Amino acid sequence: MSQKNTLFNYFKRAKPSPTASTDDKKTASSEGKKTVSDGKSTPKGPSQKGNLLSRSTTPKRPRPKESKGGDGKKEKSSSAKPYKRLRLISDDEDSENDQSLANGKAPEGGDVVREKESGRGDADTKPPDEPVLSDSDGPPEDDDSADEYKSGKHELSSEDELADDAVPSEEDSPVKKTPKRKKPSAATPKQTPLSQSRLPGTPATPNTASTPRAGGPSTPVTPRALGSATKNKLACFALDSERPPAPAADADHWPHLQLEFLRPEKRRDAAGRRPDDPEFDPRTLRVPADFLDKQTPAMRQWWVLKSKHYDCVLLFKMGKFYEMFHMDAVTCVKELGLLYMKGEHAHVGFPEASYCRYSASLVAKGYRVVRIEQTETPDMMQARVAKSTKKATKFDKVVAREVCQITTMGTRTFNAVEGDACEADLSYLMALREQEVDGHLQFGVCFVDTSVGLFHMGQFTDDCHCSRLRTLLAHYPPSQLLLARTTAPQESRTVLNSLLPNVLRETLRPGQEFWTGEKTLRFLAETDYFREDGDETGPAQWPELLLQMTKDGDTLHLTPRPDCELALQCLGAMTWYLQLCLLDAQLLSMRRFCRYQPPDIESQQEGSSGPSSGGGDGSGDLSTADPTQSDHTGRMVLDGITVKNLELVANTVDGTTKGTLLGALDTCATAFGKRVLRAWVCSPLRSPAAIAARLDAVDDLISRADVMDDVTAALKKLPDLERLVRRIHVQGNGRLRAGGSHPDSRAIMFEEGKYSRRKILDLLAAIGGFQRALTMVRTMADTASSFSSYLLRCCLTLDADGGKFPDFADVLEYFESSFDQEEARREGRILPADGVDEQFDAAKDALEQIEQELAEYLREQSRHFGCKVSYYGQAKNRFQLELPERVSHKVDGSYELQSQKKGAKRYWTDTTRRLLARQLAAEEARAAALRDISRRMFARFARHHAVWERAVQCLGLLDCLLALARFSRGCEVGCRPEIVTDQSEPVLEIEEGHHPWLGRSSGGIDFIPNTISMQHGRLMLVTGPNMGGKSTLMRQAGLLVILAQLGCHVPAESLRLSPVDRVFTRLGAQDRIMSGQSTFHVELSETAAIMRHATVHSLVLVDELGRGTSTFDGCAIASGVLRQLLRTGCRCLFSTHYHMLVEEFEHEPRVRLAHMACMVENENEEDPTEETITFLYKLSDGACPKSYGFNAARLAGIPVEVVRKAHQVARQFEQRIEKMARFAAVWREHCGGTAVSPAAAIAAQ
Ligand SMILES: Nc1ncnc2c1ncn2[C@@H]1O[C@H](COP(=O)(O)OP(=O)(O)OP(=O)(O)O)[C@@H](O)[C@H]1O
Ligand SMILES: [Mg+2]
Secondary structure, eight states, X not given: OOHHHHHHHHHHHHXXXXXXXXXXXXXXXXXXXXXXHHTOOOOXXXXXXXOOBOOOOSOOOOOOXXXXXXXXXXXXXXXXXXXXXXXXXXXXXXXXXXXXXXXXXXXXXXXXXXXXXXXXXOTTOOOTTSOOOBOTTSSOSSHHHHTTOOGGGOOOOTTOOOXXXXXXXXXXXXXXXXXXXXXXXXXXXXXXXXXXXXXXXXXXXXXXXXXXXXXXXXXXXXXXXXXXXXXXXXXXXXXXXGSOOOOOOOGGGOGGGGOGGGSTTTOOOTTSOOTTSXXXXXXXXXXXXXXXXXXXXXXXXXXXXXXXXXXXXXXXXXTTEEXXXXXXXXXXXXXXXXXXXXXXXXXXXXXXXXXXXHHHHHHHTTOOEEEEEEOSOHHHHHHHHXXXXXXXXXXXXXXXXEEEEEEOTTOOOOXXXXXXXXXXXXXXXXXXXXXXXXXXXXXXXXXXXTTTOOEEEEEEXXXXXXXXXXXXXXXXXXXXXXXXXXXXXXXXXXXXXXXXXXXXXXXXXXXXXXOOHHHHXXXXXXXXXXXXXXXXXXXXXXXXXXXXTBOTXXXXXXXXXXXXXHHHHHHHHHHHHHHHTTOHHHHHTTOOEEEOOOHHHHHHSTTOOSTTTSGGGTOOOOGGGOGGGTTOOOBOBOOHHHHHHTTSSXXXXXXXXXXXXXXXHOOOSSHHHHHHHHHHXXXXXXXXXXXXXXXXXXXXXXXXXXXXXXXXXXXXXXXXHHXXXXXXXXXXXXXXXXXSSSGGGTOOOTTHHHHHHHHHHHHHHXXXXXXXXXXXXXXXXXXXXXOOOHHHHHHHSBGGGTSSBOOOHHHHHHHHHHBOHHHHHHHSSOOBOTTTOHHHHHHHHHHHHHHHHHHHHHHXXXXXXXXXXEEEOOGGGOOEEEEEGGGGGGOOTTOEXXXXXXXXXXXXXXXXXXXXXXXXXXXXXXXXXXXXHHHHHHHHHHTTHHHHHHHHHHHHHHHHHHHHHHHHHHOSSXXXXXXXSOOSSOOEEEEEEOOSSTTTTSSSOOOOOEEEEOSSOSEEEEEOOTTSSHHHHHHHHHHHHHHHHHXXXXXXXXXXXXXXXXXXXXXXXXXXXXXXXXXXXXXXXXXXXXXXXXXXXOEEEEESTTTTXXXXXXXXXXXXXXXXHHHHTOEEEXXXXXXXXXXXXXXXXXXXXXXXXXXXXXXXXXXXXXXXXXXXXXXXXXXOSOOOHHHHHHHTTOOHHHHHHHHHHHHHHHHHHHHHHHHHHHHHHHHTTOOOOHHHHHHHO
């Protein structure tokens, strides 16, 4: 394939990239209603920068030496690598090289360079199938340049060689040497070469989710902008689009598809079990030993790792590239748009610098991604082999590789390698265990967001509808589930199937993987997670919650409390899985645990502001700080059904926050503020004092627009401090230090400089963020004291002055004085100030001493030769004495010639050798000190986590209060809700209430406000025409009540209510096919939950109950439910089209009849298609006599003839029923009141 053709194919692929960037999607969805409702996004262009890779087709010529310049490019010494290099063209070069690329010539700067490395003899051992690409200027500074790599683009000649220090040798080659590379396939997006059915099981199976989670992008890929140069270049190639693509590889014939042990009938797990064995482990694969023995050493390594992680995509590090083979390569071609390498095996790769992008993309598509690193250099490998006492086999002569990270949807940490999060939302890894005890369902749960590290644990009993489980899943939607491989009760499985059909699941074997409570405690006791870092012998500091979950009197904390057994089992499963993903130590050592309790239980517990609901859940409550919380009796309960029906946090169209209450409220400036607000929306307040406290804050803020603007501007500048604190904690963890227990501490990373720079930037960002926050709080001191709001004073006043914001000036001062932050930012490393680090100071002194000695020696030599003598050389060739040739006769036997040039000779002497050795040792000591000093700085920062957490809570609270204030200020008609403290007579009065966002954002609906009064009749029976606004009215009432109890102004003339303990909804029609429930079943089970749990303080919204069955059955059920609700005495809006129901309750004094008014013109009893109905959307007293269903039918586009015919049939039905009623009356009169069934009456006619 010509170069031009390769590029052409790249362009062809880039344009319709399946990994459209998040921002692309966001932009598309924000462009118009249609886009959102379609749930589609229109990628605006290539998702990846179209920089093109240059290949050398021109004769090679040596590349001039480069020295490290101010641009930070890597130094090239004469001891350069023996491999030819291919370069990536930077944006700047693009324009220069456009023409040459278009002409199929290699650009100037893209010449392949052959450089000689002394002392390395492996130049010729590079197998031809290696993805031998490297930028000749060293690793690119950031992804932008490195990301241009697409494996298939770098078509290489057989001379191509790898240019890495840790280059795999021939033995190390994962792919057998082939005489000549084949053309890479074009791999157009249509090609999905692997027929899944041909492989056993579904290795590396993605989550089938096609719908992104709420707020989550489907492909969290950093958006890339195309430079104009790149665009121009792409335009050149666009001309070639007429050409047919290169033939695709015959993907059905990849050799791995022929492997016996992958065939379904032969498939076994690592322990040799067949899939029908109950103990079968689908995560593993048995690979026959004789097959392994036939592999190259590196390929053997690959198969060994694949056999342990069969369900994952292995990103296998070779040199500075991640390589994917066989089925993983096929997956990557399909999902990432990579192109196959030449060779007989399926094989793709990308450079290390692109890891975050490609792994994030795979993870977002539901794959489990294993990052495998080299943990030895070839030199280390050789030293190991040499040291080994037994005879080394060829399989020993391969650099060691270890799994360093397994990333899934539930285990993303956004560390330096993984890259930063693009969304603020948390995504939970959740372990769930159920058990039936005395006919009741019991659930244990443990969940954590691995990017924040707070574990929630709890255990609760549930009803047969799993109401509490549904609520849990609505409040904390998991992105990955850990379940025990047992026959779980049907109820819970159906809930999981219906609510989380696409969520990634891991089924763990009970006992071995889903541990018992006792095993969990024992394991935690035996490990050092809870010991201070580096103090392996010190006492373990168990988290308070875990202590509470162990039996009283058990001082060793090894026996679970019986009512916590399931919760501890879930923690066991979580620990097992985190261990598998190599995240256990990082997360558990943070010791952040809080109790999860179902909100309805919590709300019953007086003052339940403990760890389960307080600041521990990151909800920013500052509850312990807030006196208004002391009398609060829990929260308003919003169960899973209500959260969904009222679309509080995710809409039912595409799962995003658009068109939801959260979407309307969320103008938070910080990522952690957004998370707190989400928690608030799912769990509004109930205590009048607590609500008043938030309302006071909102009022204060509204009255000071200048303060709002200033504080918002300050908050906007803050990074995601909550996630940063966790990341810094991990970086400070001793296990990750060089030589630590975590394999990442041994990994040879080619972008190490970049990662350590990112880590340092994280630290600097956190220090800077907290510094800015502190400055803001100090600046606000005077303003804060003038606020009447307690909450605002709390978060804007330093603790020393009676507030709650921690004064961490001293801590920050330490970091400011101990190293130069500007230099750290620039250089990406921390250089400690004098006196901060002993080890570093000693190395520095030694270097200064050597420098002096070197200078003195040079003076001596100049005197000796009687002319100017200078030092020459770099790195290990330094300190050669360069003297003019004319004085070389003065050289004696102690001078050893090293090199020469015209007119000058260069020598080493014993002294220069000695000084060089000392210099190298001192430099190494300084580097070692520097490596660890960064870690120690991180650890020192993390030690103050309590201070940082409190600061983040204050800032999160402030951010949310500002969001509420902004919403309140934006209400055209708005008022502060009046919360009635006397709760003896529940009340709800909304005067001229608007929908919170209809009319604001919904494309200019003129929303008609409505007045709802439930003082006299607490149950309102609402009738009205179809499309008359009944459902809207109900939703509006629920949302206004929630808004009021969130502590926000509401869009109404006035709103008065006594706090609602729970909002129940039975709205909309949906079925749960996945859980085997019909529409009517769903309707009735939701109703059953209302009848069971509603109290006199609840607000119940029931929309057209009973319409899912026959009229008489439905009407009878509605009637029964209505009576029950009357007995409960709750506030209730009950809409219906059953006019019989209205007749039944029209004289009931506790029921108020109301209807949505409409105006009918040309009323025509004979032909409803002649009628014109105008909806007034006004709630009015009394019942509406008709539903005007034919009008709705006509508006919906049912043909006029059909509507007319339907109307005639309806008239006949009515006449029959009238006759039947008359007949029944006559029958009663003459037969003494014996009842007659309607069916018998009709039959009697
Ligand atoms: N107060 C209002 N002001 C303006 N438009 C409204 C109002 N209430 C409802 N609407 C509009 O009317 C449409 C239909 O309302 P809704 O679904 O509430 O009717 P409905 O009475 O429940 O109908 P059905 O009986 O068929 O379920 C809404 O989508 C909205 O566009
Ligand atoms: Mg309706």
